[in-house]
Amino acid sequence: MNRRVGSPAKYRFEDRFLFFIVPLFVLDGVLGFWGFHYHHLHPAGALAVVCAALQSSPIIAFIVIIALYLAEENDEFQKSILVQSMLWAIGVTLAVATFCGSMEKYSQGPRVDIASVQFLFFIVMIIAIGANRWRYR
Amino acid sequence: MTDRIKNLARYRMEDRMLFIGMPLLVANIALAIWGSGYRHLHPAGVLAYLPAILFALLGVAFIVIFGLYLSEEQDEFQRAIWVQALLWGIGATLTVITFWGSLVEFELVKDLKLMFVFPLFMLITCIARLVLKLRYR
Numbered sequence: 152m153n154r155r156v157g158s159p160a161k162y163r164f165e166d167r168f169l170f171f172i173v174p175l176f177v178l179d180g181v182l183g184f185w186g187f188h189y190h191h192l193h194p195a196g197a198l199a200v201v202c203a204a205l206q207s208s209p210i211i212a213f214i215v216i217i218a219l220y221l222a223e224e225n226d227e228f229q230k231s232i233l234v235q236s237m238l239w240a241i242g243v244t245l246a247v248a249t250f251c252g253s254m255e256k257y258s259q260g261p262r263v264d265i266a267s268v269q270f271l272f273f274i275v276m277i278i279a280i281g282a283n284r285w286r287y288r
Numbered sequence: 289m290t291d292r293i294k295n296l297a298r299y300r301m302e303d304r305m306l307f308i309g310m311p312l313l314v315a316n317i318a319l320a321i322w323g324s325g326y327r328h329l330h331p332a333g334v335l336a337y338l339p340a341i342l343f344a345l346l347g348v349a350f351i352v353i354f355g356l357y358l359s360e361e362q363d364e365f366q367r368a369i370w371v372q373a374l375l376w377g378i379g380a381t382l383t384v385i386t387f388w389g390s391l392v393e394f395e396l397v398k399d400l401k402l403m404f405v406f407p408l409f410m411l412i413t414c415i416a417r418l419v420l421k422l423r424y425r
Contacts, residue, residue, distance in 0.1 A: 207386040217375065238358070245406045248403075249343050253340030255402060266388075266390060
């Protein structure tokens with residue numbers, strides 16, 4: 152509780168996450184399950200673009216929220232942990248994506264859906280934040 | 289020249305880029321052109337892993353060099369600009385590939401290869417860095 156009051160930036164970050172990202176993810180998940188990725192709706196043209204934009208909206212919101220947190224956070228150490236974690240996440244994501252892309256080219260590996268790259272980024276980022284916190288505990 | 293001597297971190301980053309990043313990039317391009325993506329070599333099994341690792345290694349090298357630069361850079365402003373550029377790069381890349389992946393699902397566009405994720409990220413990060421430099425000049 153003390154830590155939260157000590158860092159208003161983190162408190163605001165959690166609020167934004169709860170009130171923007173979570174509803175967007177839930178909406179995305181519900182629409183995804185309901186429509187099995189909108190297949191039964193057979194969206195075409197502008198409707199398909201709207202559906203695609205809806206699927207990408209949590210990422211845009213997430214990046215904006217992280218940028219706001221980095222701008223508001225006064226604790227350099229917390230900021231550097233987040234930046235380090237993001238660097239790990241993007242590094243691992245790009246390396247895995249390039250590796251899988253190469254293997255796919257030689258028909259050696261399974262076909263990986265490009266939209267799944269975002270999940271890999273977020274999973275690695277969460278692991279990296281945990282590992283960095285544990286490292287500097 | 290004075291700037292370079294003053295900024296040792298940047299000087300070291302340029303050295304690493306020149307002696308590690310560039311040879312890897314040249315080897316990648318040369319092998320890709322010579323072998324048209326190694327297709328005429330028909331690599332299979334373990335042999336297919338080697339060019340795939342070589343492709344992925346370039347991405348890993350760039351990210352490691354970038355991480356070292358961020359940890360060595362003393363100038364907070366320079367660091368902040370790079371972090372902002374990185375954030376733009378990650379955000380725009382993830383948004384574009386998720387948006388594209390959704391459009392592929394609706395069969396509106398052709399599949400984007402995973403190999404293009406890294407060049408896309410580098411391109412957006414470089415553009416963002418230039419724009420931020422112009423903004424703060």
